[in-house]
Amino acid sequence: MHPKLFEIFGLPVYSFGLMLGTSFIVASLLLTSELKRKKLDPELGSTITLIALFGGVAGSKILYLIENWTFFIADPFGMTFSPGGLTWYGGFLLAAWLIYFFAKSKKIKFLTIADATSPGLLWAYGIARIGCHLSGDGDYGFPTTLPWGRIIPTARIHRRWPLRIFRK
Numbered sequence: 001m002h003p004k005l006f007e008i009f010g011l012p013v014y015s016f017g018l019m020l021g022t023s024f025i026v027a028s029l030l031l032t033s034e035l036k037r038k039k040l041d042p043e044l045g046s047t048i049t050l051i052a053l054f055g056g057v058a059g060s061k062i063l064y065l066i067e068n069w070t071f072f073i074a075d076p077f078g079m080t081f082s083p084g085g086l087t088w089y090g091g092f093l094l095a096a097w098l099i100y101f102f103a104k105s106k107k108i109k110f111l112t113i114a115d116a117t118s119p120g121l122l123w124a125y126g127i128a129r130i131g132c133h134l135s136g137d138g139d140y141g142f143p144t145t146l147p148w149g150r151i152i153p154t155a156r157i158h159r160r161w162p163l164r165i166f167r168k
Helices: 017-037 044-067 070-076 077-079 088-105 110-137
Strands: 004-008 011-014
Touching: 004 017, 011 017, 017 044, 017 110, 044 070, 044 077, 044 088, 044 110, 070 077, 088 110
Parallel strands: none
Antiparallel strands: 004 011
Protein backbone atom coordinates (compact mmCIF):
# COMPACT_ATOMS: atom_id res chain seq x y z
CA MET A 1 0.00 0.00 0.00
CA HIS A 2 1.14 3.52 -0.76
CA PRO A 3 -1.00 6.00 1.21
CA LYS A 4 1.50 8.84 0.79
CA LEU A 5 2.94 9.11 -2.71
CA PHE A 6 5.34 12.05 -2.45
CA GLU A 7 5.76 15.58 -1.11
CA ILE A 8 5.67 18.92 -2.88
CA PHE A 9 7.30 21.74 -0.91
CA GLY A 10 6.83 19.73 2.26
CA LEU A 11 3.13 19.04 1.62
CA PRO A 12 2.24 15.37 1.31
CA VAL A 13 0.34 14.09 -1.72
CA TYR A 14 -1.84 11.15 -0.69
CA SER A 15 -2.85 8.43 -3.12
CA PHE A 16 -6.56 8.58 -2.28
CA GLY A 17 -6.72 12.37 -2.62
CA LEU A 18 -4.87 12.28 -5.94
CA MET A 19 -7.10 9.55 -7.32
CA LEU A 20 -10.25 11.26 -6.04
CA GLY A 21 -9.22 14.51 -7.73
CA THR A 22 -8.37 12.62 -10.93
CA SER A 23 -11.75 10.89 -10.84
CA PHE A 24 -13.62 14.21 -10.68
CA ILE A 25 -11.58 15.62 -13.58
CA VAL A 26 -12.23 12.54 -15.74
CA ALA A 27 -15.94 12.58 -14.83
CA SER A 28 -16.20 16.28 -15.67
CA LEU A 29 -14.57 15.81 -19.07
CA LEU A 30 -16.83 12.86 -19.90
CA LEU A 31 -19.92 14.75 -18.70
CA THR A 32 -19.05 17.77 -20.83
CA SER A 33 -18.65 15.59 -23.94
CA GLU A 34 -21.95 13.81 -23.20
CA LEU A 35 -23.75 17.12 -22.79
CA LYS A 36 -22.38 18.28 -26.16
CA ARG A 37 -23.50 15.01 -27.74
CA LYS A 38 -27.00 15.47 -26.28
CA LYS A 39 -27.12 19.05 -27.62
CA LEU A 40 -27.21 20.56 -24.10
CA ASP A 41 -25.11 23.41 -22.76
CA PRO A 42 -21.65 21.92 -22.06
CA GLU A 43 -21.03 24.63 -19.44
CA LEU A 44 -23.46 22.75 -17.20
CA GLY A 45 -20.82 20.04 -16.88
CA SER A 46 -18.52 22.03 -14.61
CA THR A 47 -21.43 23.21 -12.46
CA ILE A 48 -22.77 19.67 -12.07
CA THR A 49 -19.27 18.44 -11.24
CA LEU A 50 -18.90 21.06 -8.49
CA ILE A 51 -22.30 20.13 -7.08
CA ALA A 52 -21.30 16.46 -7.16
CA LEU A 53 -17.96 17.24 -5.53
CA PHE A 54 -19.54 19.15 -2.65
CA GLY A 55 -22.49 16.79 -2.25
CA GLY A 56 -20.34 13.70 -2.64
CA VAL A 57 -17.77 14.60 -0.02
CA ALA A 58 -20.29 16.10 2.41
CA GLY A 59 -22.79 13.26 2.04
CA SER A 60 -20.18 10.55 2.41
CA LYS A 61 -18.82 12.17 5.56
CA ILE A 62 -22.31 12.63 7.02
CA LEU A 63 -23.21 8.98 6.46
CA TYR A 64 -19.88 7.89 7.93
CA LEU A 65 -20.63 9.91 11.06
CA ILE A 66 -24.11 8.39 11.31
CA GLU A 67 -22.70 4.87 10.87
CA ASN A 68 -20.18 5.52 13.64
CA TRP A 69 -22.54 7.45 15.90
CA THR A 70 -21.09 6.31 19.25
CA PHE A 71 -17.60 7.41 18.23
CA PHE A 72 -18.98 10.66 16.83
CA ILE A 73 -20.76 11.48 20.10
CA ALA A 74 -17.54 10.83 22.02
CA ASP A 75 -15.46 13.13 19.78
CA PRO A 76 -17.62 15.18 17.39
CA PHE A 77 -14.95 17.66 16.34
CA GLY A 78 -12.27 15.01 15.83
CA MET A 79 -14.55 12.71 13.86
CA THR A 80 -15.97 15.49 11.69
CA PHE A 81 -12.62 16.93 10.68
CA SER A 82 -10.58 13.74 10.51
CA PRO A 83 -9.10 13.09 7.07
CA GLY A 84 -10.60 9.60 6.86
CA GLY A 85 -14.10 8.29 6.95
CA LEU A 86 -16.10 8.55 3.76
CA THR A 87 -19.03 6.26 2.92
CA TRP A 88 -19.77 6.10 -0.79
CA TYR A 89 -23.55 5.67 -0.57
CA GLY A 90 -24.00 8.87 1.41
CA GLY A 91 -22.04 10.83 -1.15
CA PHE A 92 -23.96 9.35 -4.04
CA LEU A 93 -27.34 10.05 -2.44
CA LEU A 94 -26.63 13.65 -1.42
CA ALA A 95 -24.97 14.50 -4.75
CA ALA A 96 -27.86 12.97 -6.73
CA TRP A 97 -30.38 14.86 -4.61
CA LEU A 98 -28.58 18.19 -5.15
CA ILE A 99 -28.18 17.55 -8.90
CA TYR A 100 -31.90 16.71 -9.10
CA PHE A 101 -32.81 20.14 -7.71
CA PHE A 102 -30.24 21.83 -9.94
CA ALA A 103 -31.71 20.13 -13.03
CA LYS A 104 -35.20 21.10 -11.90
CA SER A 105 -34.11 24.73 -11.54
CA LYS A 106 -32.70 24.68 -15.09
CA LYS A 107 -35.87 22.98 -16.41
CA ILE A 108 -33.92 19.94 -17.61
CA LYS A 109 -35.18 16.42 -17.02
CA PHE A 110 -33.23 14.77 -14.21
CA LEU A 111 -33.05 11.50 -16.14
CA THR A 112 -31.38 13.31 -19.03
CA ILE A 113 -28.70 14.62 -16.65
CA ALA A 114 -28.42 11.24 -14.93
CA ASP A 115 -27.92 9.56 -18.30
CA ALA A 116 -25.22 12.07 -19.24
CA THR A 117 -23.39 11.62 -15.93
CA SER A 118 -23.38 7.81 -15.97
CA PRO A 119 -20.22 7.22 -18.11
CA GLY A 120 -18.23 9.70 -16.01
CA LEU A 121 -19.61 8.29 -12.77
CA LEU A 122 -18.59 4.79 -13.83
CA TRP A 123 -15.01 5.83 -14.55
CA ALA A 124 -14.78 8.09 -11.50
CA TYR A 125 -15.91 5.31 -9.18
CA GLY A 126 -13.30 2.94 -10.60
CA ILE A 127 -10.49 5.49 -10.32
CA ALA A 128 -11.45 6.37 -6.75
CA ARG A 129 -11.50 2.64 -5.81
CA ILE A 130 -7.91 2.40 -7.02
CA GLY A 131 -7.12 5.27 -4.66
CA CYS A 132 -8.81 3.39 -1.81
CA HIS A 133 -6.79 0.30 -2.59
CA LEU A 134 -3.54 2.27 -2.72
CA SER A 135 -4.27 3.91 0.62
CA GLY A 136 -4.97 0.51 2.20
CA ASP A 137 -8.28 1.51 3.73
CA GLY A 138 -10.06 -1.81 3.52
CA ASP A 139 -11.56 -2.09 0.04
CA TYR A 140 -10.02 -5.46 -0.52
CA GLY A 141 -12.94 -7.87 -0.24
CA PHE A 142 -13.04 -11.27 1.36
CA PRO A 143 -10.08 -13.60 1.98
CA THR A 144 -9.19 -15.81 -0.97
CA THR A 145 -6.72 -18.52 -1.96
CA LEU A 146 -7.09 -17.87 -5.68
CA PRO A 147 -3.85 -17.31 -7.63
CA TRP A 148 -4.70 -13.68 -8.45
CA GLY A 149 -5.48 -12.81 -4.84
CA ARG A 150 -3.25 -10.36 -2.98
CA ILE A 151 -1.83 -10.58 0.49
CA ILE A 152 -2.67 -7.44 2.42
CA PRO A 153 -0.93 -7.55 5.80
CA THR A 154 -3.08 -4.78 7.32
CA ALA A 155 -6.37 -6.42 6.29
CA ARG A 156 -9.10 -6.77 8.85
CA ILE A 157 -12.55 -8.22 8.38
CA HIS A 158 -15.40 -5.88 9.15
CA ARG A 159 -17.81 -7.80 11.38
CA ARG A 160 -20.86 -5.89 10.22
CA TRP A 161 -21.00 -8.08 7.10
CA PRO A 162 -22.68 -11.50 7.44
CA LEU A 163 -19.57 -13.51 6.65
CA ARG A 164 -21.08 -16.79 7.80
CA ILE A 165 -22.97 -17.11 4.49
CA PHE A 166 -19.65 -17.20 2.63
CA ARG A 167 -18.09 -19.91 4.78
CA LYS A 168 -18.46 -23.61 4.06
